[in-house]
Amino acid sequence: MSWICPKCERELPKPEQRHYCARVSLDSLFQGRPPELVLVFDKILAEVADWDGVLVGITPNCIVFTRRLTFLVIRPMKKELDVKFYSKVPHPERPVIKSIASGNKFENHIRIALLDDLRPALFNYLRESYQLL
Numbered sequence: 001m002s003w004i005c006p007k008c009e010r011e012l013p014k015p016e017q018r019h020y021c022a023r024v025s026l027d028s029l030f031q032g033r034p035p036e037l038v039l040v041f042d043k044i045l046a047e048v049a050d051w052d053g054v055l056v057g058i059t060p061n062c063i064v065f066t067r068r069l070t071f072l073v074i075r076p077m078k079k080e081l082d083v084k085f086y087s088k089v090p091h092p093e094r095p096v097i098k099s100i101a102s103g104n105k106f107e108n109h110i111r112i113a114l115l116d117d118l119r120p121a122l123f124n125y126l127r128e129s130y131q132l133l
């Protein structure tokens with residue numbers, strides 16, 4: 001059962017959960033970035049926002065996807081999106097550029113600049129991260 005903060009209008013998993021409490025527009029995150037990044041983000045959003053119980057929060061420098069806990073963080077950088085997700089096993093292979101142990105799971109990063117970089121494998125990674133929770 002989610003809750004919408006009356007101050008910032010963010011949807012949160014629990015009432016009174018600590019969060020970045022300010023109105024941030026998605027546009028400001030993509031300002032001065034290549035327009036293709038918005039298209040890439042929209043595609044990921046369209047897929048992942050449909051999964052059960054997923055909430056999307058916007059902070060000043062990233063977009064956070066939660067299912068009670070965070071399973072995906074997307075950070076618009078100058079020329080690409082940094083996509084962070086979690087896994088049970090390390091992913092030393094491309095397109096994962098970084099896979100570091102964090103508690104009992106691994107934190108992975110993929111960078112995406114083009115719509116063509118959005119492969120089904122990426123969504124499999126994100127789905128795995130979602131299912132860890």
Ligand SMILES: [Zn+2]
Nearest residue numbers: 005007008021
């Ligand atoms: Zn708030």
